[in-house]
Amino acid sequence: MTESTIAAEDIPVLEVTDLEVRFGSGGATVYAVNGVSLSMRAGETLALVGESGSGKSTIAKAVVGLVEPAAGEVLLRGRTQAAQRVHRDKATRADIQMVFQNPVGSLNPFMTVEQNIAEPLRNRGVGKAERGARVRELLDMVGLDADTVGARRPGQISGGQAQRVSIARALATEPAVLIADEAVSALDVSVQATVLNVLRRIVDQQNVAMLFISHDLAVVRNVSDTVAVLHLGQLCEIGPTEAVLSAPAHHYTAALRAAVPEPGVPLGDPGMTDADPPSPRIKPTGCSFRDRCLAATALCAAERPALTMVGPDRGVACHHPLERAARAADPVPSTLGAPA
Numbered sequence: 001m002t003e004s005t006i007a008a009e010d011i012p013v014l015e016v017t018d019l020e021v022r023f024g025s026g027g028a029t030v031y032a033v034n035g036v037s038l039s040m041r042a043g044e045t046l047a048l049v050g051e052s053g054s055g056k057s058t059i060a061k062a063v064v065g066l067v068e069p070a071a072g073e074v075l076l077r078g079r080t081q082a083a084q085r086v087h088r089d090k091a092t093r094a095d096i097q098m099v100f101q102n103p104v105g106s107l108n109p110f111m112t113v114e115q116n117i118a119e120p121l122r123n124r125g126v127g128k129a130e131r132g133a134r135v136r137e138l139l140d141m142v143g144l145d146a147d148t149v150g151a152r153r154p155g156q157i158s159g160g161q162a163q164r165v166s167i168a169r170a171l172a173t174e175p176a177v178l179i180a181d182e183a184v185s186a187l188d189v190s191v192q193a194t195v196l197n198v199l200r201r202i203v204d205q206q207n208v209a210m211l212f213i214s215h216d217l218a219v220v221r222n223v224s225d226t227v228a229v230l231h232l233g234q235l236c237e238i239g240p241t242e243a244v245l246s247a248p249a250h251h252y253t254a255a256l257r258a259a260v261p262e263p264g265v266p267l268g269d270p271g272m273t274d275a276d277p278p279s280p281r282i283k284p285t286g287c288s289f290r291d292r293c294l295a296a297t298a299l300c301a302a303e304r305p306a307l308t309m310v311g312p313d314r315g316v317a318c319h320h321p322l323e324r325a326a327r328a329a330d331p332v333p334s335t336l337g338a339p340a
């Protein structure tokens with residue numbers, strides 16, 4: 001199903017093709033990711049959204065090589081990567097870096113901030129003097145002052161500062177791809193904005209491709225160029241963030257958006273039935289959203305909808321896409337902002 005890969009003029013930095021990931025075996029199999037394709041260019045932020053359990057982190061782990069896919073490939077600059085991280089060469093490991101939700105837990109508590117950031121450089125054989133200069137530069141990049149925080153330990157700085165330190169450490173090896181998995185979810189809203197600004201600046205200035213994972217649509221809207229909506233390991237919809245979120249083509253995207261409270265506006269129609277999502281332990285057939293979808297027909301159970309392009313950069317996997325979006329999507333070029 002290579003048609004589900006969004007075409008790029010230049011070679012994409014990162015591609016995921018027809019990815020399938022399962023956990024366990026036999027009756028206990030969890031179908032976590034079921035045929036997902038993504039493509040990212042340098043300087044682009046792609047957000048992965050979807051409920052808890054939709055497979056966001058599993059996709060990230062497959063990209064990094066921490067889980068082995070049942071099918072599909074991860075390509076870095078067009079080159080197929082070994083499924084397991086240990087089988088990837090040092091350079092490609094350094095090229096894909098990840099920032100996690102819990103910043104303090106992902107730093108070494110016994111090392112200072114400077115030592116934490118310097119560690120990946122030391123592992124690469126960068127000399128002491130150069131390391132020192134580079135650490136200052138990295139701290140500067142994330143808006144922290146080496147003289148103020150450099151000698152402190154992770155436990156002695158705030159959560160937002162610790163997250164900026166983990167970002168600096170992830171950038172130490174000049175990665176082509178930065179994965180941020182719920183990287184601001186644990187932070188206070190006021191601190192989130194600072195960290196998001198840092199991430200946005202890095203994507204612009206360092207020209208990295210960022211895979212940004214979040215369940216928070218407001219955050220996603222703020223930070224990403226492209227959004228990919230996942231439901232139970234299937235890609236429902238993908239396209240320019242503003243266009244997708246302002247006029248969803250998939251009923252699940254519409255339901256996710258309806259669930260976001262807006263100040264002064266009462267929560268609208270949830271846009272889906274109150275059925276529980278199907279168990280990830282059942283081998284998926286048809287559309288994974290059909291039990292919750294108000295527009296589902298027999299076709300949705302019989303046949304999995306293929307990702308169909310409904311605009312230049314916009315794809316939807318639905319047999320009965322929302323008409324409003326289908327109409328809006330036709331004339332909309334890849335610029336942001338679909339007509340209302």
Ligand SMILES: Nc1ncnc2c1ncn2[C@@H]1O[C@H](COP(=O)(O)OP(=O)(O)OP(=O)(O)O)[C@@H](O)[C@H]1O
Nearest residue numbers: 023030032051052053054055056057058059215280
């Ligand atoms: N190591 C594992 N063993 C068994 N099942 C797993 C494992 N890791 C994830 N899963 C299952 O795979 C599915 C996808 O999980 P994943 O963590 O990728 O979801 P997520 O979208 O990141 O959710 P969240 O928003 O809660 O972080 C879930 O059903 C989850 O329970």
Ligand SMILES: [Mg+2]
Nearest residue numbers: 056057058181
């Ligand atoms: Mg997760």
